Every structure is written in structure tokens, then in C-alpha cells.
Amino acid sequence: MVHDLDPRPSVIRDRLSGVARVVCVSAGKGGVGKSSVASTLALLGAEQGMAVGLLDLDLTGPTDHVILGARLGFPSEEYGIDPERHAGISFLSVAHFLGMDAAALRGGDVTNTLLELLAIARWGALDALVIDMPPGLGDTALDVHRYLPKAAHLVVSTPSRLACESVRRCLSLLSKQGAPVLGVVENMKAKADDSTEVAELAAAFGLRHLGSLPRDPDLESALGTPERVRATAFASALRPIATEIFGS
Numbered sequence: 001m002v003h004d005l006d007p008r009p010s011v012i013r014d015r016l017s018g019v020a021r022v023v024c025v026s027a028g029k030g031g032v033g034k035s036s037v038a039s040t041l042a043l044l045g046a047e048q049g050m051a052v053g054l055l056d057l058d059l060t061g062p063t064d065h066v067i068l069g070a071r072l073g074f075p076s077e078e079y080g081i082d083p084e085r086h087a088g089i090s091f092l093s094v095a096h097f098l099g100m101d102a103a104a105l106r107g108g109d110v111t112n113t114l115l116e117l118l119a120i121a122r123w124g125a126l127d128a129l130v131i132d133m134p135p136g137l138g139d140t141a142l143d144v145h146r147y148l149p150k151a152a153h154l155v156v157s158t159p160s161r162l163a164c165e166s167v168r169r170c171l172s173l174l175s176k177q178g179a180p181v182l183g184v185v186e187n188m189k190a191k192a193d194d195s196t197e198v199a200e201l202a203a204a205f206g207l208r209h210l211g212s213l214p215r216d217p218d219l220e221s222a223l224g225t226p227e228r229v230r231a232t233a234f235a236s237a238l239r240p241i242a243t244e245i246f247g248s
Contacts, residue, residue, distance in 0.1 A: 008116070008118075009147055012119050012147055018126065019125075020127050022131065022150045023151075023154055023182065024144055025133060025156060027136075028135070028155075028157070028166025028171075029162070031135075031163075032156050032158045033188055035058065036067060036219065037238065038054065038131070038132035039067040039068055040235050041238065041241075041245070043088070043229060044235065044242040045128055045246050047088070050127040050128060050246060051128075053090040053123050053129040054089050054092075054129075055130070056132045057094065057117070057131055057133055062132075064095075064132055065093050068091065069225055070091055072095055072096060081120045081121050083121060083122070090124075092117070094113070110139040111143050114140055114143050114144070115147065137170060151180070154181075154182045155171060155174075155185070155207075156185050156187050157185070159186060159190075159195045159198060161197070164198060182245055183202065184201065185210050185241060186209065187213045189213060211240070211241050212237070213238055214234060218233065218234075
């Protein structure tokens with residue numbers, strides 16, 4: 001538990017004072033394309049002329065650097081950490097500090113890691129900070145709600161019954177915490193799939209179903225090259241959703 005005298009929460013408030021909005025891309029489970037949505041969302045925001053940051057908080061499996069083709073290595077440091085500038089966005093990931101190693105964290109270690117990353121990062125003035133959240137309902141989701149009052153969640157699901165059940169639990173937790181939710185995005189939608197479970201799930205919580213993203217076979221080969229990622233059918237379907245989110 002973070003001690004009441006810990007200065008980092010107040011430092012975080014100062015660090016993020018120039019950030020207009022915080023969008024947490026969340027999911028009830030892994031494997032639904034959450035990181036692809038988060039990274040592409042940030043790229044599309046920059047494409048629209050916005051000052052956008054991307055923070056990969058997936059402590060055990062960060063992959064945004066792979067999607068962006070960003071180099072790893074300890075970022076520059078002087079009175080804080082300057083996020084890397086890459087593909088028109090400001091980017092910081094736990095992978096900058098861990099490299100290819102895994103982070104075995106539990107309980108208070110997760111909270112301390114989150115606080116440390118948020119306290120040392122110098123984002124400056126941003127129209128939006130996109131946070132790629134860890135999958136599931138762990139401590140990070142609770143800590144973000146506590147320490148980032150500006151944060152609103154964009155929840156990603158697939159049409160899978162298993163994914164929908166996990167998202168149901170995720171939305172229930174966010175509702176109980178009073179965390180703002182921008183809406184639900186359906187990912188990996190097959191052309192022949194006419195299921196409506198994701199839309200019905202969003203409606204059950206009084207939320208917007210913001211749209212469906214296709215299962216795009218070209219996305220995998222585009223990873224690592226931001227220009228190609230932005231040219232995919234996946235990005236084309238996400239583009240109007242990005243406009244709605246960043247304009248809200």
C-alpha cells in the first residue's frame with residue numbers, strides 16, 4: 001500500500017497537468033488485439049494533427065514497441081524521463097527499462113511500478129495520452145482510477161463468447177469503481193459474422209458500441225512500420241472511432 005506521505009501522487013498530478021485527456025485501452029482478457037488498438041489509436045491521433053502520447057503499461061507483456069517499430073533502450077533522463085519521439089507520437093513503455101526480460105511483479109510492486117513510471121515521465125503538453133492497460137482486472141486498473149482522475153476507458157472485445165464474458169466482468173468492475181467508459185470496440189470481426197453480442201453487452205451497461213474492426217490479414221505483416229499500419233483496413237475502420245474519441 002502506498003504511504004500517505006508518498007510524494008509521487010502529487011508529482012504525477014504535476015506531470016500530467018498539461019495532458020488534456022487520458023484514454024485507457026482496456027480488455028477483460030488477453031488476445032483480443034488491445035495493443036493493436038491502443039498503438040493504432042495513437043498513430044491516428046497524430047495523423048489528425050494532435051499531440052499524442054502512448055504509454056505501454058502492460059507490465060508482463062509489452063508489445064507496443066513491436067507494433068510501432070520503436071527501438072528499445074533506456075530513454076534520456078534529466079529531471080525525469082523524456083518519452084521517445086517515434087512516428088509522430090511520444091512513446092514510453094516498460095520495455096524501455098526491461099528490454100526482453102519479464103517483470104515478475106505482485107501486489108505493492110505493481111502499484112510502485114505504476115507510480116514510478118507516471119512520476120518520472122515528462123509528457124509535456126498533450127491533447128491525449130493513450131495508455132495500453134494490462135489485460136484483466138488487476139491492481140493496475142484500480143490504481144489508474146485512483147491516481148489518474150482524468151482517465152476514461154475504451155474497452156476492447158472480440159465476438160468470442162469467452163472474450164465477452166471477460167469484458168462483462170471488466171465493465172462491471174469499472175462501473176463499481178465509478179470509472180468513466182468511452183465505449184466498447186469490437187475487434188477481429190469476420191465479414192460473415194453477424195453476431196450482436198458485443199453490441200448487446202455494451203447496451204446492457206448503458207454504453208456505446210463504437211464500432212467493429214475487421215479481422216485484417218494484412219495487419220500482421222504491417223507491424224513495425226507505422227505508415228503501413230495506418231494503411232490497413234484495420235486502421236481505416238478505427239479511424240472514425242479515433243475521431244469520435246479524441247473529439248469527445
